[in-house]
Each structure stands twice: as C-alpha cells, then as structure tokens.
Amino acid sequence: MKPALLWLRNDLRLHDNPALAAALAGGGPVLPVYILDEQMGAASRWWLHHSLTRLQADFAQRGAALVLRRGDPARIIPELAAQTGATAVHAARSFEPALRDSDRAVDAALRPHNIGFHRHLSTSLFAPERIQTKTGGAYGVYTPFANACFSAGVPETLCPTPAHIPGLPGISGDTLAGWSLLPKKPDWAAGLRASWTPGEAGAHARLDEFLAKPVREYATARDIPALPGTSRLSPHVHFGEISPRFVWHRAAALGDAPGVKTFLKELLWREFSINLLWQHRDLRTRPIRAEFAGFPWAENAPALRAWQRGQTGIPIVDAGMRELWQTGWMHNRVRMICASYLVKHLLLPWQLGEAWFWDTLCEADEAANAASWQWVAGCGADAAPYFRIFNPVLQGQKFDPTGAYVRRYVPELARLPDRDIQSPWEAPPQILLGAGVKLGSSYPYPIVSLAEGRARALGAYAALRGK
Structure with a gap:
C-alpha cells in the first residue's frame, strides 16, 4: 500500500477528522505534517505551540510522528511526497484567501x-457553495442564511478516533522550540496559561462542561460578562481541536432545552462569516459596502493606544480590553461595546481594531473577526446601522449591573458603589475619595466625552451620506 500525506491546518485533532480518515482508508502508512502559518498573531502562536505539543503526543501514542516544517507548502508538500513515495495528499478545505491560493499552488505542483x-x-x-439562495447566489443576510x-x-456521520496510525519513520522536521512561538521577555502569557487548556482533550472537556449546564441558560447568560455563560469554545473550534460538526450534534441532542437553539445560531454566525470571506477575499481590509471606503475616519494614535491598553476612562470598555490582553479572549457582548466605542466614539477605522484583535485573540479567525468588525462598523453584510451607537455606560449598567466584571479587570475602581462604577466621573467627590479613586491619577478621565463622541460620529456619517 502506498503512503499518504496528511497536511494539517486548522484541523488539529484525531476525532472526526475526515482528512485523516481518508488517508487511513488507503491502507498504507500516513505521514502527518504541519506547515507553520507565519501570519498568526502573538496570542494565536502561543495557542498553536500548546496545541501542536498535545497533537504530537496523540499521534506518537498511536504510532505516527507529526512532522513540522516551515516554508512554502507548494515546495514542501511535493518534496515530502517524493521522499515518501506518497500518491495522495489529504487536507481540510480552507476558506482563507492565502490558504486557498496555497491549495491551488500545491495542486498545480502535484498534478504533473x-x-x-x-x-x-x-x-x-x-x-x-452548498448554502445558496433560491436563485443560486450567495447569501448576504444572516437570518435567511441560518x-x-x-x-x-x-450530516450526522462522524469519523471515529483511530486506535492506530501506521507512521513513516525517519522523516526529519523542525522542533516546536525552534519556532519560538512562545513569548520570552516579557512573558505576557501567564493569564493565558491560567485560562486555557489547548488541545483536543481540553476542547472536549470544555464542551462537556458547557453542555452540562451553562447551555441551558445561554440565551440570557451569554450577555452577562461576569457569568460563565458562554461556551468559550471559539479557540478550540478555530484551531480544529474539536469538530464543529461534533459540537453541533452534541448540542442539538439536547433537543428543545433552553439556550440550545441560540447556541446553534451562534455556530451558524461562524458559518455565515466563512460564507462572507468566501465571497470577499479582502474582508479584512475593504468594506463590503463600497460607500464606506470614503468614510471620514479620524487619526488619533494616543486614543488608539489608550483603547488598546484599557485606559479610555470608560470602565466597561477598559475591562474588556484588559480581559483581552490578560486572557487572549473577550466576552462577546463586551466585544461589541469595545468595537463600537473605537469606531464611533473615537471615530477610528475598524481595520485598526481588527488588527489588534488579530494579534491578541487566541482564536483570531480571519472570517469571524473581520465580519464582526464590519458588522459593528456598519459597513458589512447585514450590519448594524452606523448610526446605532452603543452608549457604553448604559451597556455596562444593563449587562454588568453590580460591576462584578469591571471590578475583576479594573481593580482600581473596585471599591466604588454599584451605581457609580460604570461612570466614575459622575460620582460625588466624597464617594471617589472613600473608594480611593483619584480621577486623572489612579484612573483616567474619559478620553472623549460620550456626547461629543456620539455627535462627531453622527456628523461623519451624515458627511458620508452627503457624498
């Protein structure tokens, strides 16, 4: 039996991996290979290191060695095929533009x-291409797509985890340590280590925990950032440590339990984002709504830096940005608040926010990240209107009414009463004094007044419409 190559990308798992199952079905030995994606952000690189560490161990336990390589897949894959005598290469379908281009180049190199x-x-x-409108076109609105x-x-058919994977010994590769994916000085990953267990086993444990109880309260609890009300599966699904098909059927098996349908719809938002990236290769940089290409964005490097560091003077925004920096993840409701504040109150381009999330999110997913930023900015498919501007104070009061989330990530405000913690600049001086808060010193004043930021955003939108 001839060997087969298994080219792994965002499918770093053994269970329900159709490419692995197909490679094994050939009956010969299998060489799994992973080629480093050099475009990953820092937090994603941290996750990748630990995910590959566990995947290498999983393959080794079953008789195969996962080979790591760095460079151009259109050169590496044909070279490995020639070296091993492989007659087939199996891989997951890719939807990111760079990977689609790479697939075409690899295919062209192998065909001769x-x-x-x-x-x-x-x-x-x-x-x-499967989910199309009745006229055969692609969907641009989420609800009919869902x-x-x-x-x-x-489909309900799942590929079982193989008990044995016949490997190909003697094929050299890189070492994970040689890739230097982990931070060194400073080591900023302590919060990530405390928050996550990358790898297939960690993914399944996270799903089990979510489906045991939180999913039943998901429809409401997912909006409360102080509660463990979300699945926190996004990094695991992004890296393919768990099959989205498996997640779907495990959740759907709970039937009409509260929260299940809402959770399934969130999985379909990910699908919708993939659909948009498939249609728009430049989703990360160019607005889907072409008129927004001329939007009069501001330039304000100090404001951008304050937003990135969680020093805007708006507690719910600062809490979200600090959670992101510390854990490589941010609660979804707070993502919308932070994103709206950047593109509307600060009037800064959504591409700057997308780039920051790309570098700091463990799950930095090209489709979902870009589609979500365009949605908030009002320039994407089925987007919220630009003139719909979140008031972050009201959002904080509604979804973090006791200030528990703000207190967790903005501890300098922890002693403020509930009624003042979302807008400390409005608190009486004696309350600030008693809480040990000195505005402008221990915690910043808002870098822009919310009324001023809202008025400026609406003015910019009116100018765009005037064009």
Missing part, C-alpha cells in the same frame, strides 16, 4: 506527478 490532492470538509459545517442551514441539516 500524478499525485492526488484531496480536500475534505472538516473546519466548517457546510461548504460555502434558516437555509437549518433546512439543509448537518
């Missing part, structure tokens, strides 16, 4: 040698 390049649906629930997905149904 009669080596088959087989791509399998592994990182999403549906192939983008309805079409529910109607189409997710």
